[in-house]
Amino acid sequence: MNQKQGFSLRRILFSAATLVLLGMSPMVGTAQPDGAALFNNNCAACHKIDQDLVGPALGGVTDRLDEAYLIKWIRNSQAVVASGDQYAVDLYNKWNKVAMPAYDWTDEEIKSVLAYIKEQGTATASVAAGSPGEQALAAVEAEEGFPMSQVLWIVVFLIAAVIFFLAQQRKKLNEAYEEKVASGELNEEQLKEIKPSFKIKPIHAIGGGLTFFLIGAIGWGIDVAQHVGIQQGYQPAQPIAFSHELHAGTHEIACSYCHTGVERGKSATIPAVNVCMNCHNQIKKDAPEIKKIHAAWENNQPIEWIRIHNLPDLAYFNHYQHYKVAGIECQTCHGPIQEMPEVYQHSELTMGWCINCHRETKVDLDNGYYQAVHGNKESFQKALKEKGLTIANLGGIECSKCHY
Ligand code: HEC
Ligand code: HEC
Ligand code: HEC
Ligand code: HEC
Ligand code: HEC
Ligand code: HEC
Incomplete structure (x- = not known):
């Protein structure tokens, strides 16, 4: 279920190869x-x-x-x-x-x-102008003007210049030797002893080419990696220093204990203060961050968590359908939440992101939901076997499924 990200290694290598072939610097935008x-x-x-x-x-x-x-x-x-x-x-x-x-x-x-x-x-x-995430990436690179990869390209050109210079010197040296032999100052025996015998073999050329290619690839990789998460990594500071790493990671509290909505509806929902109080009326009740919970509880005020994941109103997403029906792990879309001291947005959440997964995910025939919705299991199974149906084939890319 790993949807293709814009920065897959293959794409990086392919990009680098194209660049090397075209002999141009990766000016994006x-x-x-x-x-x-x-x-x-x-x-x-x-x-x-x-x-x-x-x-x-x-x-x-x-x-x-x-x-x-x-x-x-x-x-x-x-x-x-x-x-x-x-x-x-x-x-x-x-x-x-x-x-x-x-x-x-x-x-x-x-x-x-x-x-x-x-x-x-x-x-x-260049990073194809697809999703807003990628556009943001391209825009930032364009603005930055001097990304890492260009530094590396300059290094490549400098190395090339040095090699060219050395080759010139070698040629001059050879000519000088030849003159000395011609003028009788050196005989062939003496020449063999002092003349450096290094010859450029095809393997050296290939090695050199690969080195250049790798430098290019690394440069491009660094560049892309530096900008990943510009749009995705939204990570606002929260009113209480609540840590998923501590609660969902160390203490292994189930996601659905707090995000009860995933079991039944569209929204995952953020837990209300009383859920925190189930434990924190006892646990660490004198810690400053916990006192904030008690204050909210006593004043009957909600904690004003800042929302991180947010689709525009025009799009419809349902947790129940993905988590309960399709059985997709929270982490597939939200990343390693149990390792996050502070939550950040892991995925792009663009239309392209949704659709890519719908295109790539095969229909799970054993899932009762599909059978109920699409009926006639036998012919369906046959079609499935023959075509390897995806969510997209079943209407998962119809506009009306995601847009009101
Ligand atoms: C199922 C029990 C449980 C629930 C529910 C729970 N917590 Fe905790 N919380 C813990 C445990 C256990 C610790 C670790 C205490 C320790 O380090 O000794 C902790 C630690 C914390 C800390 C760190 C305190 C400190 O200064 O060390 C904060 C802040 C916190 N929780 C906030 C919350 C908030 C906000 C909620 C509600 C959304 C919540 N917790 C719900 C069990 C819970
Ligand atoms: C003890 C309660 C608790 C548990 C357990 C818990 N969460 Fe949370 N979660 C919260 C609270 C409180 C917030 C809001 C504060 C924040 O963003 O850190 C939140 C925020 C989030 C958000 C961001 C919501 C937004 O604003 O867009 C995601 C995603 C999330 N949790 C996923 C998970 C996943 C996945 C797990 C299980 C691995 C999990 N949570 C376990 C309490 C919990
Ligand atoms: C198929 C992808 C996907 C999976 C799987 C998924 N989420 Fe989400 N989640 C989203 C999207 C998209 C949003 C934004 C929804 C919106 O703005 O309407 C979101 C928003 C949230 C939010 C904040 C808004 C809300 O709905 O209350 C929380 C909390 C959250 N998810 C928790 C979870 C937990 C916990 C799980 C696993 C039990 C989970 N998610 C599984 C895609 C997913
Ligand atoms: C990780 C893969 C994945 C991602 C990402 C994902 N989906 Fe899905 N989606 C599925 C699967 C699998 C199903 C099939 C479950 C079903 O039919 O109920 C599904 C079903 C749906 C359906 C029901 C389609 C139908 O034919 O009834 C809608 C609507 C939907 N997704 C919306 C979204 C939206 C909106 C997003 C992006 C915000 C999104 N999905 C992201 C995997 C994904
Ligand atoms: C699987 C779910 C899904 C399907 C199917 C889908 N969309 Fe979207 N669409 C989204 C989501 C999520 C967003 C909001 C995120 C974004 O802007 O990329 C969106 C945004 C849009 C936008 C606003 C674009 C923008 O950049 O602000 C338009 C227009 C749009 N969709 C049209 C369509 C049309 C037309 C179809 C049918 C051909 C369609 N969508 C099918 C999920 C979907
Ligand atoms: C709502 C989705 C949608 C939007 C927005 C959209 N297109 Fe298309 N486009 C399609 C579809 C679907 C096709 C395939 C033909 C068809 O079904 O009409 C297509 C076909 C094309 C083709 C022909 C491709 C070929 O292989 O022959 C071109 C060119 C094209 N679009 C350009 C554009 C340009 C330029 C824009 C923006 C100004 C744009 N489209 C906006 C959905 C869209």
Whole structure:
């Protein structure tokens, strides 16, 4: 159930390889600001460059389709489909007849988005503009101006310069030897004794290449790692220094003892003061942080915990469905909470994040819920075996499932 994160090793290596091949430095965010913003605000909810989402991956689309057609499509894809255009009709059917919104934009605006798509498609190296998390990442890198990876690239170029310089010196030295032999100052025997015999063999070239590649990869990795969690790692200070590490970790109190909502409904819910009092009317009752609990209890005031995970109102998420029905561990979405002295947001919580998991998670046929909802176990099982159905195949990417 490990959904792909934007910073998987494969992606890092692939990025580094692309960079080495292109011989360019990983400047992220050099896109026309216009196109990038338009894309991120309007298209990124459904499209990624390098990966299918609600709509197809857009990398390379500018090479496959001509500009006039793309402009027509983006301005009103439904009109193109309605015109009977075979490509459009096939595409629409292939994507389960999800209608893409119409964009009443000028040619310039559409072209700037296309330019951005093209650029992102070729420089797969840069973090694709997908989820807000990744956008934040790209934006920060662009702003920072001098990320770690560029320092490393400078190191690479310096090493290359030194190698070039040494090669020149070696050539000069050889010429000098040759002159001495020619002028009779040295004979062949003497030459063999003093001339360094190091020869560049293919293995050295390969080793050198790999070293450069690794430096690049490490640089890119550091860069990405440094920025992970900009959007995700939200970790506000709480009014009482409540530690999950202590309660859920050391003392192994069950998550659902406090977050009772996961057993029955949409919200996990935060425990009320009386739950704390079950234990803290006795335990450590003179500690300053515990006195705050007692004060809230005596004044009949709730503790004003600051909410960390929060989807916008337009999206619907249900804990019961994921935790009880689908049997997904809290940690899959919230990370190692039992190791957190202070809770932070572990996952992106973007639409792409939800949909990725729905696309990747296979339907669990033994789960009574699916049987109840989808009925006819036999034919369902057959389809499952043949196709390996995912949550997405069962409607888990239909807009109305997550949006009111
Ligand atoms: C609500 C989701 C959604 C949004 C938002 C969206 N698209 Fe799409 N797009 C789709 C779907 C789904 C398809 C596949 C065709 C269909 O079903 O209509 C598609 C198809 C496309 C195609 C054709 C791809 C191909 O392989 O031929 C292009 C180009 C495209 N979209 C560009 C954009 C751009 C640019 C934006 C933003 C201005 C955008 N889309 C916004 C859902 C969306
Ligand atoms: C099931 C029992 C239990 C519940 C319920 C419980 N705690 Fe605790 N809590 C403990 C134990 C055990 C300790 C560790 C005491 C020790 O270190 O000796 C502790 C320690 C603490 C401490 C650290 C105190 C200190 O200064 O060392 C704080 C703060 C705290 N709890 C807050 C809370 C809050 C807020 C709640 C309600 C949301 C809560 N606890 C609910 C058992 C509980
Ligand atoms: C003793 C009670 C208690 C236990 C046990 C407990 N929690 Fe909590 N949890 C709280 C309290 C109080 C808060 C609000 C303060 C905070 O964010 O630290 C909270 C906050 C959270 C949040 C962040 C909520 C937000 O604001 O978005 C998550 C996620 C969470 N808990 C998950 C878990 C998981 C997973 C476990 C089990 C591994 C667990 N909790 C065990 C009391 C508890
Ligand atoms: C499939 C992913 C997923 C799983 C599994 C999951 N959560 Fe959540 N959790 C979320 C999302 C998404 C939100 C934000 C919901 C919102 O804003 O409507 C959230 C919010 C929360 C909150 C704060 C808001 C609230 O609902 O009260 C708490 C506390 C929490 N989760 C605890 C837990 C605990 C405890 C478990 C395990 C028993 C768990 N979660 C399992 C995704 C998950
Ligand atoms: C770790 C994997 C995972 C993540 C992340 C996840 N889901 Fe799910 N989701 C599932 C599974 C598995 C089911 C199937 C359970 C079921 O059908 O009740 C499901 C079912 C659903 C359903 C019911 C679909 C149906 O066909 O009835 C909705 C709605 C839903 N998820 C919304 C969300 C939203 C919103 C998010 C993001 C905030 C999200 N999910 C994130 C795994 C995930
Ligand atoms: C599995 C759940 C899920 C499905 C299915 C889903 N969405 Fe979303 N959507 C979300 C969540 C969660 C958010 C809020 C987080 C975010 O903005 O990424 C969201 C945000 C959005 C936004 C606001 C985008 C933004 O960047 O603020 C739009 C528009 C949207 N969805 C349209 C759609 C359309 C159209 C479909 C159907 C093609 C769809 N969604 C299907 C979960 C879903």
